[in-house]
Amino acid sequence: MVLSHAASDTDVSVHSTFASRYVRTPLPRFKMPENSIPKEAAYQIINDELMLDGNPRLNLASFVTTWMEPECDKLIMSSINKNYVDMDEYPVTTELQNRCVNMIAHLFNAPLGETETAVGVGTVGSSEAIMLAGLAFKRKWQNKRKAEGKPFDKPNIVTGANVQVCWEKFARYFEVELKEVKISEGYYVMDPEKAVEMVDENTICVAAILGSTLNGEFEDVKLLNDLLAIKNKETGWDTPIHVDAASGGFIAPFLYPELEWDFRLPLVKSINVSGHKYGLVYAGIGWVVWRNKEDLPEELIFHINYLGADQPTFTLNFSKGSSQVIAQYYQLIRLGHEGYRNVMENCRENMIVLREGLEKTGRFNIVSKDEGVPLVAFSLKDSSSHTEFEISDMLRRYGWIVPAYTMPPNAQHITVLRVVIREDFSRTLAERLVIDIEKVMHELDELPSRVIHKISLGEEKSEANADNLMVTVKKSDMEKQREVINGWKKFVSDRKKTNGIC
Numbered sequence: 074m075v076l077s078h079a080a081s082d083t084d085v086s087v088h089s090t091f092a093s094r095y096v097r098t099p100l101p102r103f104k105m106p107e108n109s110i111p112k113e114a115a116y117q118i119i120n121d122e123l124m125l126d127g128n129p130r131l132n133l134a135s136f137v138t139t140w141m142e143p144e145c146d147k148l149i150m151s152s153i154n155k156n157y158v159d160m161d162e163y164p165v166t167t168e169l170q171n172r173c174v175n176m177i178a179h180l181f182n183a184p185l186g187e188t189e190t191a192v193g194v195g196t197v198g199s200s201e202a203i204m205l206a207g208l209a210f211k212r213k214w215q216n217k218r219k220a221e222g223k224p225f226d227k228p229n230i231v232t233g234a235n236v237q238v239c240w241e242k243f244a245r246y247f248e249v250e251l252k253e254v255k256i257s258e259g260y261y262v263m264d265p266e267k268a269v270e271m272v273d274e275n276t277i278c279v280a281a282i283l284g285s286t287l288n289g290e291f292e293d294v295k296l297l298n299d300l301l302a303i304k305n306k307e308t309g310w311d312t313p314i315h316v317d318a319a320s321g322g323f324i325a326p327f328l329y330p331e332l333e334w335d336f337r338l339p340l341v342k343s344i345n346v347s348g349h350k351y352g353l354v355y356a357g358i359g360w361v362v363w364r365n366k367e368d369l370p371e372e373l374i375f376h377i378n379y380l381g382a383d384q385p386t387f388t389l390n391f392s393k394g395s396s397q398v399i400a401q402y403y404q405l406i407r408l409g410h411e412g413y414r415n416v417m418e419n420c421r422e423n424m425i426v427l428r429e430g431l432e433k434t435g436r437f438n439i440v441s442k443d444e445g446v447p448l449v450a451f452s453l454k455d456s457s458s459h460t461e462f463e464i465s466d467m468l469r470r471y472g473w474i475v476p477a478y479t480m481p482p483n484a485q486h487i488t489v490l491r492v493v494i495r496e497d498f499s500r501t502l503a504e505r506l507v508i509d510i511e512k513v514m515h516e517l518d519e520l521p522s523r524v525i526h527k528i529s530l531g532e533e534k535s536e537a538n539a540d541n542l543m544v545t546v547k548k549s550d551m552e553k554q555r556e557v558i559n560g561w562k563k564f565v566s567d568r569k570k571t572n573g574i575c
Contacts, residue, residue, distance in 0.1 A: 090117040127474050133492045133506075134476040136320050136350040136446075140497040145403045148396075149355070155395035157195075158386070166395045169402040170195050173348075176405050178362045180326050181318075181335040181344050192369055193362030194387055195348075195398050199319035200239035201389050202345035202361035206315050207243045207277075209343065209363070212370045214277040223274075231271045232280040233263025234481040235287050237319070240280060249277065255483045261440070262290050265297040269304050278313050278342070283334055284321030287480060288489070289446030291321055294334040294341070301340055313342040313368075319359070320446045322346030327414040328421060329444065342368045348401045351446075353408070353416065353496060358397035416496050420447035423503045424494045430507035436514055440489050447494040452487060458522040461488045464513055471509045 090096060095114040100122075129139040141149075152166070160167040171190070178191030185191055196202045211228050218225035229250035232240055236253070244251035254267045262285050272279060279301060281294045294316055305311055316334060318325070323346060325332055335341060341364065348358035363369045374387045408416065424447040431437045431451055441450040453461055465477035480487040492506065 090114050128472060130497055131472050132474040133498070134474050136347070136493050136495070137356045138349055138353050139495065141353070141355060141400065142407075145400050148399050148403055152395045152399050157393050157395040157398060158391055163395060166398060170398045173398065173401050173405060174360065174362060177346065177360050181322070181362060183336045183362065183364060191362055192366050193360060196359040196361060196388065197357055197390065197393060198349065198359040199317070199345050199347040200242070200359070202359045203239050203317060204243050204247075204389055205387060206343040206345055206361050207247065207249065208373060209369050210277040210313065210315065211247065211249060212373055213368070216370065227275050228277045229273070229275050230278055230280055231268050231276055233268070233282060233292065234483070235262055235285045236280065236282060236317070237286050240317075256481055258484045258487060261285060261287050261480065261484065262292045265293050265300055268297060269300040272301065272304060272312050274308070274310060276312050278315045280315050280317055283316055283318040283325060284446040286320070288441045288450040289320070289448040290442045291325070291332070291334065291445045294338060298338040298340045314338070314340045316341055316344045318344050319347040320350050323351035323353070323413065324417055324446060327410065327417045336364055348397065351417070352401060353404045354397055354400045357394065358401055417447070420494045420496065420498070423447070423498055423500050424449055426500050427492060427494065427503040427506065430504065431510070434507075434511060434514065448491060449494070450489045450491045452489045456488070459517045459520070461490050463517060464510070465490060467513045467516065468509065473506060473509060
């Protein structure tokens with residue numbers, strides 16, 4: 074007697090995913106499904122949906138690394154199952170992190186002896202690094218105020234209005250007042266003189282940015298240090314400086330070695346840098362280093378032993394992968410000073426190619442500076458007919474992801490486009506981008522001006538019922554941008570229909 078049984082759908086091996094029922098079944102979006110599906114089908118379905126994402130190499134909005142050598146990719150995959158926090162189980166990985174901290178501290182000219190261990194830690198990015206540095210400043214300030222018998226409930230930080238949002242998060246999450254130095258048209262970084270004027274006895278630190286997110290410009294940390302030293306001497310305070318070198322920390326030492334921004338300045342007590350930006354590692358690694366042990370209060374460091382040995386830890390999270398730490402060590406020893414210098418010089422040269430190409434069009438003002446992060450920030454010379462947002466939108470048709478954004482308060486009427494030049498952005502791509510921008514500008518020239526020109530003036534007129542008077546209604550910047558873009562999209566859609574495009 075032959076015994077047989079009916080196999081369930083999930084028992085059947087999928088020989089052709091596209092011939093199976095799985096490609097016609099809606100994917101779960103809110104609840105976990107009751108039944109399993111074959112691994113081949115799960116992979117294919119998810120992979121297909123991910124094709125709709127943008128191409129990371131053409132994502133020119135991001136500072137984050139999108140390419141690494143295959144040998145490093147192998148190291149990453151071989152260590153992807155290691156939990157970094159298990160230091161006793163993975164002592165070599167811990168040692169590699171310590172080596173990275175020491176190398177970065179020496180790169181930033183920390184006052185260390187040849188064999189002296191640096192004080193620092195790896196993080197999941199500069200946001201966590203800034204939180205840790207901020208907490209150290211706050212606790213040290215509080216301890217001093219308590220010892221002096223003074224109030225310690227109103228700490229503040231002085232920054233420029235151009236800081237990344239993680240500084241606002243720190244201020245809000247840890248109850249620290251954020252005192253921002255306003256920017257102005259043509260000057261998009263923190264003014265050191267104004268910053269020092271805002272410092273008071275409750276200021277836990279002044280945060281300087283080495284590589285502004287807005288236009289890549291380096292702030293003048295040396296001038297800030299000198300002015301703050303004078304004020305500290307006059308007041309008896311000892312207000313320190315933190316340098317947010319998320320973008321510029323791996324650029325300045327190789328392109329501008331004589332620039333004083335780091336621990337060569339006595340008031341700089343801590344520095345953060347993103348390994349996953351110009352440290353040339355995939356997303357998920359940042360670093361923060363302190364000048365010396367006295368700048369990191371001991372009470373912030375926790376000691377645990379339930380993983381096998383006494384382990385000090387100073388992080389906001391606990392578990393994290395080891396891959397990015399290992400990848401950072403790979404890049405540091407693989408490239409060395411020579412390799413990093415070559416990469417940064419290539420980025421700067423390709424930035425110049427792009428900038429000059431845009432200047433030759435005669436259509437744009439360049440907002441970024443020559444010295445700073447290799448990027449090009451630019452705006453339209455004439456935005457009366459079309460906007461930077463339209464250019465950004467139309468460039469996506471060519472695969473490019475180029476962000477358009479408005480500047481912070483006091484310069485919010487300025488809109489810019491920004492292209493970040495990363496290691497994998499070649500001269501060929503720079504020249505191709507200029508060609509595509511010229512195509513977009515030609516297409517925009519053939520379109521009508523903004524749908525309702527009065528929107529560009531920030532007002533809409535309507536007749537009053539009684540006296541037939543013209544009434545002016547003010548609109549917000551967001552409403553104006555939305556109406557312009559929606560009107561333009563409608564025009565393009567109608568044009569496609571009339572042209573028979575399918």
